[in-house]
Amino acid sequence: MEVGMQGGRLVEPDSKIVSPTLSADEVSHLAVDIGGSLIKLVYSSINHNSGIDDKEKKSSKECSVVPNGSSNYPVICGRLHFAKFETSKINDCVEFILSKQLHRGGSWHHETFGNDKKAIKATGGGAYKFADLFKEKLGVSLDKVDEMDCLVAGSNFLLKEVHPEAFTYIDGREEYVQIDINDLYPYLLVNIGSGVSMIKVDGDGKFERVSGTSVGGGTFWGLGKLLTKCKSFDELLELSHKGNNRVIDMLVGDIYGGTDYTKIGLSSTNIASSFGKAISENKELEDYRPEDISRSLLRMISNNIGQISYLNALRFGLKRIFFGGFFIRGHAYTMDTISVAVNFWSKGEAKAMFLRHEGFLGALGAFRSYESHSFDANMTH
Numbered sequence: 001m002e003v004g005m006q007g008g009r010l011v012e013p014d015s016k017i018v019s020p021t022l023s024a025d026e027v028s029h030l031a032v033d034i035g036g037s038l039i040k041l042v043y044s045s046i047n048h049n050s051g052i053d054d055k056e057k058k059s060s061k062e063c064s065v066v067p068n069g070s071s072n073y074p075v076i077c078g079r080l081h082f083a084k085f086e087t088s089k090i091n092d093c094v095e096f097i098l099s100k101q102l103h104r105g106g107s108w109h110h111e112t113f114g115n116d117k118k119a120i121k122a123t124g125g126g127a128y129k130f131a132d133l134f135k136e137k138l139g140v141s142l143d144k145v146d147e148m149d150c151l152v153a154g155s156n157f158l159l160k161e162v163h164p165e166a167f168t169y170i171d172g173r174e175e176y177v178q179i180d181i182n183d184l185y186p187y188l189l190v191n192i193g194s195g196v197s198m199i200k201v202d203g204d205g206k207f208e209r210v211s212g213t214s215v216g217g218g219t220f221w222g223l224g225k226l227l228t229k230c231k232s233f234d235e236l237l238e239l240s241h242k243g244n245n246r247v248i249d250m251l252v253g254d255i256y257g258g259t260d261y262t263k264i265g266l267s268s269t270n271i272a273s274s275f276g277k278a279i280s281e282n283k284e285l286e287d288y289r290p291e292d293i294s295r296s297l298l299r300m301i302s303n304n305i306g307q308i309s310y311l312n313a314l315r316f317g318l319k320r321i322f323f324g325g326f327f328i329r330g331h332a333y334t335m336d337t338i339s340v341a342v343n344f345w346s347k348g349e350a351k352a353m354f355l356r357h358e359g360f361l362g363a364l365g366a367f368r369s370y371e372s373h374s375f376d377a378n379m380t381h
């Protein structure tokens with residue numbers, strides 16, 4: 001996945017970055033977000049000669065978006081690259097970094113300016129847990145950046161600079177949302193990773209983590225793995241496409257003899273109890289199709305997160321809720337369930353929106369933190 005980058009690194013029209021060691025399209029900076037389930041990398045390459053040329057864009061196998069915003073200044077042509085690895089396979093990640101020499105990026109100006117050339121920005125719990133491993137295998141230190149700071153910085157960057165980034169998912173249709181950057185705050189950011197963080201965002205660097213839940217993406221993947229014997233997250237997600245949650249979930253109609261419970265606003269098809277049917281049937285786990293289990297699980301977790309998110313939005317009078325994190329994976333059923341939950345509980349008052357770069361908020365935030373240090377100053381030097 002790639003992103004053309006503006007990122008605020010503007011240079012005066014005639015200024016040049018001179019580096020004897022850089023060739024065109026060389027990696028300049030790397031940031032990592034090491035979470036409970038996944039490691040996310042964001043790195044930039046700089047092309048000194050031209051803008052992002054069309055041929056190159058077309059040849060890219062991965063998604064590419066160009067940030068919004070025009071400038072009268074030539075922008076240092078850069079491209080953001082995204083990659084992810086399972087945290088349990090951290091050695092693959094290390095291999096990838098080594099093979100592309102990503103950890104060497106940025107050393108050109110660091111050498112010039114005498115900074116610590118062997119530190120990369122890192123966020124997530126793994127920035128602590130795996131610091132020794134990075135030092136040992138790559139010879140780099142991890143310059144730790146707070147996870148919540150990074151999530152918010154990444155989200156604000158995407159919402160302000162990258163269009164189209166946020167979209168609603170209603171009745172099976174994605175619709176991109178025009179963001180008015182003068183009317184962006186406050187909003188609720190719900191990051192669904194292994195666990196879930198809910199953050200009230202009031203501005204750049206102005207936020208409060210107002211809630212969270214341990215029932216998140218790790219729960220879906222962990223329980224799903226145990227219950228279906230799936231070998232990968234993608235397989236589990238794929239199964240959910242073909243499943244029917246009504247086989248396992250107890251519906252209002254199952255309890256009310258097929259009728260709605262109109263008085264409290266529940267229709268016969270609403271879920272009364274997730275997985276509730278399993279208690280009344282003389283069935284073993286093997287008697288259920290993995291597809292149905294996956295679907296019920298996905299529904300249960302997405303619905304629960306949607307509901308808690310709405311309650312927190314209500315607590316603070318927030319109308320906009322942006323959902324990020326790799327649990328979402330642009331998956332239709334997940335987004336639909338979350339959207340319906342938010343819409344249902346808020347009676348249409350609050351809106352669920354999703355971010356295209358969902359799982360990369362933290363890594364992007366860490367990447368952006370180079371700017372506040374030497375990166376920006378040196379780049380514009």
Ligand SMILES: Nc1ncnc2c1ncn2[C@@H]1O[C@H](COP(=O)(O)OP(=O)(O)OP(=O)(O)O)[C@@H](O)[C@H]1O
Pocket residue numbers: 034035036037038039086124125192193194195196216217218219220221233234324325326327328329359
């Ligand atoms: N290929 C994959 N392998 C494993 N999990 C995946 C994959 N793709 C999506 N997921 C889902 O995404 C979740 C991880 O999301 P994300 O990377 O945003 O969080 P994290 O940083 O690992 O977690 P935390 O922030 O809680 O430490 C997993 O728990 C799983 O539900």
Ligand SMILES: CC(C)(CO)[C@@H](O)C(=O)NCCC(=O)O
Pocket residue numbers: 035036124125147193194195196197211212213214
């Ligand atoms: C612990 C973190 C922040 C690590 O990313 C995340 O997994 C999370 O927000 N978990 C939910 C914890 C809770 O608030 O109950």
